[in-house]
Amino acid sequence: MKLRLTVIGLILISILTCAQDKNPSNKEIGHEIIVSELTIPWGFTFLPDDSMLITEKTGELIHFKNGNKTYISGLPEIYVRGQGGFMDIILHPNYKNNGWIYFSYASTEGKGNGGNTTIARAKLNDDTLTNLEVLYKASPNSRRGQHFGSRLVFDKEGYLYFSIGDRGNRDVNPQDITRDCGKVYRLNDDGTIPEDNPFVDVQNAKRAIYSYGHRNPQGMTLHPETNEIWTHEHGPKGGDEINIIEKGKNYGWPVISYGINYSGTKFTEITKKEGMEQPLHYWNPSIAPSGMAFISSDKYGDWKGNLLVGSLKFQYLDMFTMEGKKVMKEERLLEGLGRVRSVEQGPDGYIYVGIENLGIVKLIRK
Template identity: 65%
Template structure:
């Protein structure tokens, strides 16, 4: 994408964003929320992933290729990482603990890797264990192919479900015409594997000739948010649209989410991608943002520390630099609110085991939200 196209896009968006909430049907005027923020971890450049250990410490990935162990106020760099291909939107991305981490010690990572055929890189999934200040027992579980020198749309979030399956996303890698709608190709998909990298027997395309059998859903653009709904246990995802048309989807087995055949977005230069926003056999988003907020990271609130927010969805905005809180009723977004406006590009948000909300902001660090009573 040419720089001039990006500048044009963000100029148009900034002109419209001041009235974006008022334009959305059924969206109310923000109401007062009483909380304070503390800079919990400072001096981070692009904190992409966060994982909380049972001893109260935290693992943080830096996109540029670092893994940080934050414990008792100190940051320690972890060594013996996999080789990471850092280009554009790619680098060291998400981190997730195995549901039985305290028993087996497995830590899961998504990152861009140059291993395999072709020049450039693609998204890979690995698990390893932490021994002291270094990783051991590396096991690559999945690697998107082929490699490409394009710098966009690597994905990639990680999320375990309640049955122990691991889901991860790989964006369309900037090849929207070939990857998202083709189940024989990686890219533009959400995948499901067993914790050891093997393929679940009931994955939707295991018996389809030539298919990538790890695929769970397809027709995605660039999903950078995955979270389990706390009541239904279903996987929710959000993804970047082009200019307009960022989406929230409830991810269903084998379903096609339409990109780029249907979309509410347009090209960055203002031209049409398609005339279609619906088509039989393709899923509609639960919600779509126009103008785009550039969503990254998402978390459901279940904590007793935020009783008024329970069941709400939190989503980071890279483009407009705020944290968005969404109230949901019967799978409909009924209320939106901007939090932490102007603090910076929100890369991730997590609810910690202590019940507080942690927000990772580029160029600053990780903020802790503390409710005021």
């Protein structure tokens, strides 16, 4: 009996190891802890003086400067539930002149019980946020704790893109453009709707929607050469995806998917359908991706142009060697430090990675 249990245990370990270790581990990498003692550093960004603003999911905004942490006051009321809380943060591309900081969080404002994803901007005056403006609030609220999405990106034309997950309501929200959630949105920097958004003339549509059919995008970045918006999103059991976001396109969730229910049953029989976009890449098994950045500096030699994606599930940084839009190779970096939540390239050209229950580390190639 003991022998049988041992054999079963070894088989399970082997299966899990194979699932996790299908891509090689790159050993020519090290790290330096820059900010320690963070719990869930959901997002972070660099100010012009190279100090950092860091969001803690639990509802704190930290200004890290000269080795010291200052907690910023003046935040809106933040609804912390499940995967929701204080999420991403970025600067306006012209921050030096206008001082605008953009961030996402879960809020109880509006219709319904619970909360939903909110996009706002504010200015930093000493240690206080001022001039707070809510730019977009998804509705209705929900008490479900999953799929708030919530990455933010500016493109080179100054448009603001953000993601909101399907909020756990997959059969209603993602495919319906008259409803929020399960979408990528585009706004002008002041929160107004661009006149050329794809659904501005569609009756009852949410006019801020830029693409739809998404599950829970927690990675979004601007391609440094093509100006394309790249995202990744959580699949169910299997089927995490990387997508290039195009105006008005339908990315298929939940009609098509490379994943299955967590119980092992199927919710769809198809992976492709006319009028729905195929992912550039998908993971099976899921890695639970979060955070996303391209290496566009020369700090890492021939890694320039590679794509980086954090793994919450397997606790590593996934590095893609790209040839245009084709994945040539995947490698694992920073294994075993913790759940990788956020990834950014700093103004110094180095890659910085937010790791849960550790902090923010700088990626160093040996």
